[in-house]
Amino acid sequence: MTHENHALFIIFGATGDLAKRKLYPSLFRLYRKKNIQSHFAVIGTARSTWTHEHFREVVTESINSLHPTKQELDEFINHFYYQALNVANTDEYVSIQELAESLDETYHLEGNRIFYLAMAPQFFGTISQHIKSEGIMSEHGFNRLIIEKPFGVDHTSATQLNEEISAVFDEKQIFRIDHYLGKEMIQNIAAVRFGNNIFESLWNHAYIDNIQITLAESLGVEERGGYYDKSGALKDMVQNHILQIVALLAMEPPTVFTDEAIRTEKINALKAVRVYNSDEVKKSFVRGQYSSSDHHLAYREEAGVDPDSNTETFVAGKFLIDNFRWTGVPFYVRTGKNMTEKGTRINIVFKSTPINIFRSIDTPICQTQKLPENVLTIYIQPTEGFSLTLNGKKIGTGFDIDPTKLVFRQSVENLENTPEAYEKLLLDCLNGDATNFTHWDEVEQSWKVVDVIRHTWDDETVDFPNYLPGSMGPKEAFDLLEKDNRSWVWEPNKN
Numbered sequence: 003m004t005h006e007n008h009a010l011f012i013i014f015g016a017t018g019d020l021a022k023r024k025l026y027p028s029l030f031r032l033y034r035k036k037n038i039q040s041h042f043a044v045i046g047t048a049r050s051t052w053t054h055e056h057f058r059e060v061v062t063e064s065i066n067s068l069h070p071t072k073q074e075l076d077e078f079i080n081h082f083y084y085q086a087l088n089v090a091n092t093d094e095y096v097s098i099q100e101l102a103e104s105l106d107e108t109y110h111l112e113g114n115r116i117f118y119l120a121m122a123p124q125f126f127g128t129i130s131q132h133i134k135s136e137g138i139m140s141e142h143g144f145n146r147l148i149i150e151k152p153f154g155v156d157h158t159s160a161t162q163l164n165e166e167i168s169a170v171f172d173e174k175q176i177f178r179i180d181h182y183l184g185k186e187m188i189q190n191i192a193a194v195r196f197g198n199n200i201f202e203s204l205w206n207h208a209y210i211d212n213i214q215i216t217l218a219e220s221l222g223v224e225e226r227g228g229y230y231d232k233s234g235a236l237k238d239m240v241q242n243h244i245l246q247i248v249a250l251l252a253m254e255p256p257t258v259f260t261d262e263a264i265r266t267e268k269i270n271a272l273k274a275v276r277v278y279n280s281d282e283v284k285k286s287f288v289r290g291q292y293s294s295s296d297h298h299l300a301y302r303e304e305a306g307v308d309p310d311s312n313t314e315t316f317v318a319g320k321f322l323i324d325n326f327r328w329t330g331v332p333f334y335v336r337t338g339k340n341m342t343e344k345g346t347r348i349n350i351v352f353k354s355t356p357i358n359i360f361r362s363i364d365t366p367i368c369q370t371q372k373l374p375e376n377v378l379t380i381y382i383q384p385t386e387g388f389s390l391t392l393n394g395k396k397i398g399t400g401f402d403i404d405p406t407k408l409v410f411r412q413s414v415e416n417l418e419n420t421p422e423a424y425e426k427l428l429l430d431c432l433n434g435d436a437t438n439f440t441h442w443d444e445v446e447q448s449w450k451v452v453d454v455i456r457h458t459w460d461d462e463t464v465d466f467p468n469y470l471p472g473s474m475g476p477k478e479a480f481d482l483l484e485k486d487n488r489s490w491v492w493e494p495n496k497n
């Protein structure tokens with residue numbers, strides 16, 4: 003049965019792109035599913051001097067594609083209020099405090115408050131301090147803080163940011179968003195691993211040869227060149243999403259499926275990821291930047307990007323995990339902009355059988371090709387599902403081995419009904435469930451792993467651009483696996 007939540011959402015950065023594209027549609031979906039109904043209200047705030055009416059028009063526009071009925075729209079939109087505020091001006095917070103108190107009474111919100119910081123991270127500290135000093139935290143309900151990525155730009159800045167927000171909010175009140183953790187198939191990693199003995203019993207270095215994680219994007223940097231040029235693929239995707247996926251794949255089974263138990267295991271897994279020295283970085287990580295093509299601008303020609311930029315738009319690398327379970331099993335990862343297609347996938351490549359008994363009797367074992375490996379693929383997006391390749395006998399009179407793929411893809415109908423990541427994460431936050439948010443210890447460890455890669459690269463010269471738009475990245479990314487006698491497992495999407 004759906005439970006109706008009571009809460010006030012205060013959205014800082016309410017006029018911005020994230021709020022319009024993700025937050026208002028997600029709130030509407032929660033409203034439609036009755037997770038929020040009569041007892042919720044939203045205060046949107048930013049510097050723009052909007053009226054409540056204009057704010058409601060913007061929210062209406064942002065949920066248009068969800069086709070609300072007139073009744074749904076009228077009811078939903080009346081819960082939205084706008085108050086202009088420059089977050090640096092202490093005097094202006096009083097209006098937010100007064101509005102919050104009055105909405106709390108009007109909608110019986112039970113003093114529950116969610117502060118959503120949909121703004122650049124440099125503002126997180128000052129907003130948190132003002133929430134406390136200006137009495138905006140409620141004294142008789144919950145106070146929860148949702149913050150967006152990027153959480154710092156390196157370990158030092160992330161630590162400082164964490165100290166600033168931790169001066170106001172306890173770790174249990176802080177919900178750091180990594181939207182990949184809200185994706186259906188990322189959440190499915192735990193179900194596949196811990197719900198199937200056939201996999202969990204094989205989930206270790208004795209049976210797994212390597213793991214491959216690909217987060218490929220078909221688009222370039224679009225309008226985000228200014229942000230991206232200061233970040234690059236390593237900080238934009240590897241420090242957060244990819245290392246979170248590594249942690250979910252590598253962690254030990256938690257004793258129960260609770261946020262605390264899972265976080266403990268994820269943190270342990272991340273602490274076992276080897277922090278490389280510079281020589282190891284040079285051997286284990288490669289980077290790329292896209293050139294121009296007939297249909298695409300080169301990265302250096304994109305709006306907001308330095309024409310001499312050495313920022314990477316592609317990363318591939320190998321993580322090693324130094325513990326009993328994973329010793330010797332490389333976790334290959336790659337991500338990039340302007341690649342062949344949008345495709346996020348995890349391949350678990352199992353070891354081949356020890357010998358190929360189907361070889362021709364005259365061929366010495368040392369000259370025999372191994373049988374194809376069994377591969378478990380988890381399709382994260384755009385399609386969702388699993389596949390498992392197994393070796394069978396080719397139909398006919400001989401005894402040739404033929405790899406066969408068992409495939410499960412979610413139906414279009416199920417895909418349409420899959421909750422959007424932000425919707426799930428907002429609901430988790432309302433329920434006080436932090437399973438799918440990142441704990442400070444995870445963020446800290448991820449920065450330690452990534453900082454050495456960044457520092458090594460910053461000290462080297464690089465020959466960019468080095469890959470064509472529409473490709474799967476530079477040659478070096480393929481060489482990386484080839485020198486380990488392996489290759490990327492990848493088939494283009496069929497639907």
Ligand SMILES: NC(=O)C1=CN([C@@H]2O[C@H](COP(=O)(O)OP(=O)(O)OC[C@H]3O[C@@H](n4cnc5c(N)ncnc54)[C@H](OP(=O)(O)O)[C@@H]3O)[C@@H](O)[C@H]2O)C=CC1
Nearest residue numbers: 015016017018019020048049050088089120121122150151
């Ligand atoms: N957009 C996206 O898809 C994603 C965004 N993020 C993160 O979310 C955050 C927000 O991103 P996005 O919405 O794209 O950014 P935008 O630049 O679109 O929005 C920034 C918001 O901050 C407000 N703002 C800026 N300065 C002040 C100030 N001094 N006082 C009060 N309000 C201010 C702006 O409004 P005004 O000008 O009216 O003051 C605007 O509402 C960033 O941290 C980003 O990295 C993370 C993942 C994806």
Ligand SMILES: O=C1O[C@H](COP(=O)(O)O)[C@@H](O)[C@H](O)[C@H]1O
Nearest residue numbers: 151181182219238239243346383
């Ligand atoms: O966090 C980010 O993720 C998106 C990719 O997200 P997805 O859900 O579409 O896979 C990426 O484009 C963006 O650069 C990055 O900041």
